[in-house]
Amino acid sequence: MTVLHFNGQEIAMLVGESVLDALLRNQHAVAFGCRAGVCQSCLMQGEAGGIPASAQDGLTAAQKKLGYFLSCRCIPEASSCLQVQSIQQQAARTWAQVLDITPLNAQVYRLRLRCELDYFPGQYVTLWRNETIARSYSIASVKAVDHCMELHIKRMQEGNFSRWACDELVAGDSLQLQGPMGKCFYAGPTEQPLLLAGLGTGLAPLYGIVRDALLQGHRAPIYLFTGASLAERCYLSAELAELARLNPQLHVKTIAQTGYSEWVQQGDIYQTLRDTLPNLQGFKVFLCGADSFVRKMKKQCFLAGASMADIAADAFLPFVTP
Amino acid sequence: MSIFEKIGGAAAVDAAVDIFYRKVLIDDRISHFFDSTDMDSQHAKQKAFLTMAFGGPNAYTGKDMRAAHQHMNLTDEHFNAVAENLVATLQELNVPEDYINEIVAVAVSVKDDVLNR
Numbered sequence: 001m002t003v004l005h006f007n008g009q010e011i012a013m014l015v016g017e018s019v020l021d022a023l024l025r026n027q028h029a030v031a032f033g034c035r036a037g038v039c040q041s042c043l044m045q046g047e048a049g050g051i052p053a054s055a056q057d058g059l060t061a062a063q064k065k066l067g068y069f070l071s072c073r074c075i076p077e078a079s080s081c082l083q084v085q086s087i088q089q090q091a092a093r094t095w096a097q098v099l100d101i102t103p104l105n106a107q108v109y110r111l112r113l114r115c116e117l118d119y120f121p122g123q124y125v126t127l128w129r130n131e132t133i134a135r136s137y138s139i140a141s142v143k144a145v146d147h148c149m150e151l152h153i154k155r156m157q158e159g160n161f162s163r164w165a166c167d168e169l170v171a172g173d174s175l176q177l178q179g180p181m182g183k184c185f186y187a188g189p190t191e192q193p194l195l196l197a198g199l200g201t202g203l204a205p206l207y208g209i210v211r212d213a214l215l216q217g218h219r220a221p222i223y224l225f226t227g228a229s230l231a232e233r234c235y236l237s238a239e240l241a242e243l244a245r246l247n248p249q250l251h252v253k254t255i256a257q258t259g260y261s262e263w264v265q266q267g268d269i270y271q272t273l274r275d276t277l278p279n280l281q282g283f284k285v286f287l288c289g290a291d292s293f294v295r296k297m298k299k300q301c302f303l304a305g306a307s308m309a310d311i312a313a314d315a316f317l318p319f320v321t322p
Numbered sequence: 323m324s325i326f327e328k329i330g331g332a333a334a335v336d337a338a339v340d341i342f343y344r345k346v347l348i349d350d351r352i353s354h355f356f357d358s359t360d361m362d363s364q365h366a367k368q369k370a371f372l373t374m375a376f377g378g379p380n381a382y383t384g385k386d387m388r389a390a391h392q393h394m395n396l397t398d399e400h401f402n403a404v405a406e407n408l409v410a411t412l413q414e415l416n417v418p419e420d421y422i423n424e425i426v427a428v429a430v431s432v433k434d435d436v437l438n439r
Contacts, residue, residue: 298361303347307340308365 002076005083013076019044019055019084020071030071030086033134036317037073039126040181041134043092044071046084052076058181093128098173099148101166104235108201109166112141113149115177121208122186122286124314125151125179127161135161135319138205138288139180142212152204152235161319184286184314186213190220195285195306197225197273197297200233202289205314207236209286214247223277224252227269231259238263270300281305284312291315325424326378329417335376338411339369345407352403355394375408375429387435396437405429 002013004022013022020042023030033039037057045067055074056064068087076082096115104110117125124138141150155166169175186209194213196206203226210224228234237254241263244252253265253272260266277283285301287294294315301311326334343365347353356364374380408429412422433439 295361299347302340302361303344308343308361 002078003081004076005081007085015078016075018072019074019076019082023071029132031132031134032072033126034136034317034319035072037070038181038317039134039136039319040070040092040178041126041128042071043068043087044074044084045069045087046074046082050076050080050082093176093178095174096149096177098169098171098175100171101153101169103166104152105233107154107233108235109153109155110140111137111151111153111165111169112146113151113177115149117149117177117180119143119149119180120185120187121212122184122205122314123180123182124205125149125177125181127151127165128176128178129161129164133160134178136181138182138184138201138208138314140204140207142208142215145211145215150204150208152201154201182314184288184312185209186216186218188216188218190216190218192284193220193282194218194222195225195273195277195280195283195301196223196288197269197286198288199226199269199293200228200289202226202287202293202314202316203236205288206286207240210250211243214243214250219249222247222250224250225255225269225273225276226252227255227257227264229257231256231261231264231266234261234264237261270296273297274300274304277304279305284310287311287313289316291317324377325421326373326376329376329421331378332373334415335369335372335378338372338415339365341414342372342407342411343368345410346404349403349407352400355400372408374432375425377424377428382432385435387432388438391436392438398437401433401437 004011004013004019006023011022011026020032031041033041046069048067051067051069052074055069059068094115094117096113099112099114101109101111119139121139121142124136126134126136128134137151137153139149140152141148153162153165156162184205196210198206206224210222213222234254234256240252240254244250254263255267255269255272256264280301283306285306287297294313298311298313302308347356370380370382374382405426409422409426412425
């Protein structure tokens with residue numbers, strides 16, 4: 001049997017159970033979000049040696065050294081004894097102030113925040129509504145250009161976070177934020193062709209990455225494929241068309257499964273990509289959006305010649321409650 | 323000097339793994355085994371396999387091989403498909419015939435473990 005010592009209390013763990021699940025099963029009020037090792041809201045501290053390396057994926061070197069780990073990813077070895085404690089969560093978070101929140105279409109809202117954090121466009125942060133509700137969003141802004149942090153929030157009908165954020169947040173409100181996290185950002189070289197593809201709010205990180213690349217003087221061609229199920233669910237289409245007009249190396253295609261408009265063409269994003277770029281050898285690829293889209297696109301891009309090492313992907317995972 | 327060193331060490335594995343994995347993914351005889359798996363972890367496993375076949379430093383054991391493939395109901399046809407893709411990859415990289423034979427011999431040495439015999 002594996003024994004967990006948590007804040008001085010002893011808990012018998014079930015086989016294959018994560019530290020987070022064991023604590024929740026024993027009615028401990030611990031914060032968590034995605035339960036997939038992404039949002040880092042279930043961060044804890046443990047004794048060195050007992051923490052599996054997989055529970056520290058995505059943490060900084062300093063955090064690893066301090067014994068920080070993600071409790072949702074931490075399944076200790078059988079018959080071991082693990083000592084863990086909650087951390088002062090505030091230490092991992094910073095305050096941000098709402099500048100404004102405005103609809104970009106019927107579903108997606110643009111939240112702009114003032115905060116001191118340094119980040120690379122395309123990384124993500126976790127926002128906290130309160131001590132138990134946290135959600136992750138990708139960064140669409142380029143700090144030097146936008147002078148704020150911009151996030152795109154899809155308002156979900158039953159969204160514990162998104163409905164609150166879109167309906168109730170007003171300019172001047174403060175909220176806590178954690179991060180930045182993730183490796184999906186532009187880092188050159190300026191001569192390597194880029195492919196960026198994203199569906200829905202998968203556009204958010206790509207909007208940051210593409211403008212960051214242009215700002216850094218990217219010279220090789222950049223192809224941005226974005227879209228949604230319906231033409232009216234595509235957003236920032238006019239802005240992207242204007243960006244492409246000003247930067248001849250940038251090629252933008254906004255694709256809807258159903259419907260079209262001045263900036264949106266009707267079609268299948270996978271097929272359109274295949275037809276436009278049959279050979280992706282030498283490309284750096286960024287893929288963002290729902291997990292199913294990212295998986296399918298990753299395979300397609302790899303088979304079209306992109307190297308696995310050159311495919312950066314950020315899959316948006318649903319946040320589930322136990 | 324091992325084959326691994328002769329053909330260029332870790333760099334040779336890096337060069338081979340994308341080509342090999344791409345061939346495996348489009349091979350109708352075996353591609354369905356890879357449909358639901360995470361591509362990054364699968365890519366890492368292919369890399370470990372190639373390192374082993376090239377005679378490089380690896381942590382592969384017969385027991386791991388057996389356990390990993392135990393419930394897949396693999397046949398000679400599946401094993402041969404992987405071996406053919408391995409040979410085609412090495413030919414594409416202009417690896418000399420003698421070395422290819424040695425590498426295939428290493429791969430064949432784990433056949434019974436893979437096919438759970």
